[in-house]
Amino acid sequence: MMTLRLYMAQRISALIMAPLVLMHIGVMIYAIQGGLSAAEILGRTQGSAFWFLFYGIFVIALSVHAAIGLRTVLSEWAGLRGSLLNGFSWAVLVLLLILGMQAVYGVTAT
Amino acid sequence: MVDKNHISVSVWRGGATGSFQDFKVKLEDNQTVLDVVAWIQAYADPTLSYRYACRVGMCGSCAMMVNGSPRWTCRTHVNKVLVDGKMEIAPLRNLPVIKDLATDMDPFFEKWVTAEGLHHPTKTRDDPIEAIDPSNAARVEINEGIECINCAVCYAACDTVASNLDYLGPAALQRAWSVYNDSKDAGKQAVLDAVSGAGGCHNCHSMGSCAVHCPNDLNPMKAIAGLKRETARNFFKRRT
Numbered sequence: 001m002m003t004l005r006l007y008m009a010q011r012i013s014a015l016i017m018a019p020l021v022l023m024h025i026g027v028m029i030y031a032i033q034g035g036l037s038a039a040e041i042l043g044r045t046q047g048s049a050f051w052f053l054f055y056g057i058f059v060i061a062l063s064v065h066a067a068i069g070l071r072t073v074l075s076e077w078a079g080l081r082g083s084l085l086n087g088f089s090w091a092v093l094v095l096l097l098i099l100g101m102q103a104v105y106g107v108t109a110t
Numbered sequence: 111m112v113d114k115n116h117i118s119v120s121v122w123r124g125g126a127t128g129s130f131q132d133f134k135v136k137l138e139d140n141q142t143v144l145d146v147v148a149w150i151q152a153y154a155d156p157t158l159s160y161r162y163a164c165r166v167g168m169c170g171s172c173a174m175m176v177n178g179s180p181r182w183t184c185r186t187h188v189n190k191v192l193v194d195g196k197m198e199i200a201p202l203r204n205l206p207v208i209k210d211l212a213t214d215m216d217p218f219f220e221k222w223v224t225a226e227g228l229h230h231p232t233k234t235r236d237d238p239i240e241a242i243d244p245s246n247a248a249r250v251e252i253n254e255g256i257e258c259i260n261c262a263v264c265y266a267a268c269d270t271v272a273s274n275l276d277y278l279g280p281a282a283l284q285r286a287w288s289v290y291n292d293s294k295d296a297g298k299q300a301v302l303d304a305v306s307g308a309g310g311c312h313n314c315h316s317m318g319s320c321a322v323h324c325p326n327d328l329n330p331m332k333a334i335a336g337l338k339r340e341t342a343r344n345f346f347k348r349r350t
Contacts, residue, residue, distance in 0.1 A: 001274060002313045004306035004341050011342070072313075076273035 001075040001085065006068050013065040020058045045107040052108040059100030067093035117192060119146055121158065122200040125207050130198065131155075143183035143191065144172050147199060147211065160211035167325065170261030174211050175200040180266035182325040203266040204275075218262045221278045226304035227285030230297025240294055248291040251336070254328050255288035264320035264330050276309035280320035280330030283311050287333035290340065302341050311337040 031041070045051045071089040074080045080088060117137050120130040133150050144162055151158040162172035167185040174183050176191050177198050191197060205213035222228070233240065242249055264280035265271055271279050278286075283305060290301045305311045311334045320330040 001276070001308050003308055003310065004312055004345060007312035007338070008342060008345050076270070 001081070002072060006071070010065055010068040013061040016057065016061040017065060020054065020061070024058070042107060047110040048108055052104060055104045055108070056101070059097065059104055063093050063096035063100060066096055117188065118196045119150065120196070120198040121147070121150060121211070123210055125209055137188070141188045143174070143176050143181065143186045143188060143197070143199065146188060146197070147183065158211070159209040168259060170259035173202055173261040173263045173266065175203055175266065180263040180323050182261055182263060185325060202262055204268065204271045205262065205266065215262060218265050218279070218281070221282040222285055224304065225278045225282040225286040226297055226301045227282055227289055229289070230295050230300060232294055232296040242293065248293060251291045252288045255284045255333060257326050257328055258284060259326060261325065263323050263325055267319040267323040269317055269319060270313055270315055274309070274313055277313045278305065278309050280334065283337060284328070284330040284333040287336050290337070302344050305337050306341050311341065
């Protein structure tokens with residue numbers, strides 16, 4: 001049930017995510033050298049517009065990408081169609097956005 | 111194996127619901143699966159229904175599931191597919207069964223039309239015939255697609271069709287790709303629109319069963335990738 005619009009949204013969100021994933025993993029490996037504490041992470045992220053934008057964009061791209069991917073799985077494996085399929089996909093998108101943005105706010109708010 | 115000179119053949123009998131019926135068939139040299147089906151109908155059970163026409167791999171009528179894989183039965187030698195002297199023959203997957211080994215091909219062919227796999231003329235009968243350069247890149251791209259014999263083997267092999275019956279399928283999309291690349295076709299945008307809907311080319315997961323099973327060694331997956339590329343390019347063009 002993949003249309004061109006969904007296909008493009010999923011491909012573009014993947015393009016956005018690819019460098020963010022690499023940087024996310026790179027920073028993690030770099031940051032844990034010599035131990036890691038919650039205070040150290042928060043010291044870096046709290047009040048940082050850069051990390052807010054970095055993970056804010058990451059969460060949006062991921063939510064779009066995952067919701068469309070799950071939509072295909074639900075359609076092909078569970079046989080969901082029409083408004084049930086769309087409703088479920090939108091719900092997944094909103095849930096991921098809420099959970100992700102809450103986490104972004106949690107580590108970047110001062 | 112029944113004995114050295116005979117094979118045991120399980121043939122689907124009935125419609126959507128039914129069961130396999132076993133037949134003992136004499137093994138012959140160079141025997142094809144279609145020969146076996148024809149022998150059963152001629153000598154064992156005249157009520158067996160199946161479809162064939164040319165017997166030489168040109169018409170695409172005789173495709174069936176042989177031991178679970180879609181094959182053109184007229185060009186499939188029995189000794190190539192026998193497992194322990196046994197063989198199972200069933201109607202093509204992903205299509206409604208009419209009776210025994212005959213499937214209703216309408217959904218398959220209707221999707222060729224839905225995919226705009228038809229000619230959209232640029233000229234009238236009064237215009238001179240347009241010369242086509244055979245080495246032109248777009249024309250070369252069509253070389254594969256026009257060898258399709260419409261046998262629906264790729265359609266039966268496709269797991270995406272199996273889980274999404276709206277999906278146009280490999281053959282129809284390959285046809286659409288040929289039409290799209292035809293310099294004598296005026297319907298390029300119509301083709302791109304037709305393959306961009308809920309059953310369009312973007313549903314393809316590139317699993318490649320179509321290319322593996324195509325009896326003519328064509329690669330519909332490559333054609334579908336071409337459609338994905340062109341629709342994506344077009345997506346931006348229309349918005350700038």
